[in-house]
Amino acid sequence: MIKFSKYYIRQELCKGCLVCLKICPQKAIIKNPDNKPEIIQEKCDGCGLCKEHCKLRVIIKKFGLRIKQSERSDPF
Numbered sequence: 139m140i141k142f143s144k145y146y147i148r149q150e151l152c153k154g155c156l157v158c159l160k161i162c163p164q165k166a167i168i169k170n171p172d173n174k175p176e177i178i179q180e181k182c183d184g185c186g187l188c189k190e191h192c193k194l195r196v197i198i199k200k201f202g203l204r205i206k207q208s209e210r211s212d213p214f
């Protein structure tokens with residue numbers, strides 16, 4: 139079992155200042171056609187800087203668990 143966390147932007151509350159995009163060291167945040175930021179999950183390393191710097195606090199962290207392939211009982 140692997141614990142993981144992901145960051146999400148609450149688009150409906152974001153004002154589009156793009157501070158998060160500029161601060162992201164992995165360049166994992168892009169601007170979408172609505173001029174709002176979007177996180178590319180594959181590039182994000184979970185540092186949390188975007189969340190810390192969002193003054194409106196609209197970036198949230200979600201936790202989850204992932205089951206490793208070797209731990210699955212399903213043979214397929």
Ligand code: SF4
Nearest residue numbers: 152153155156158192
């Ligand atoms: S820092 Fe916050 S308000 Fe500004 S663009 Fe990013 S998510 Fe939106």
Ligand code: SF4
Nearest residue numbers: 162182183185186188
């Ligand atoms: S958690 Fe870090 S790497 Fe991921 S999007 Fe935010 S600033 Fe970028």
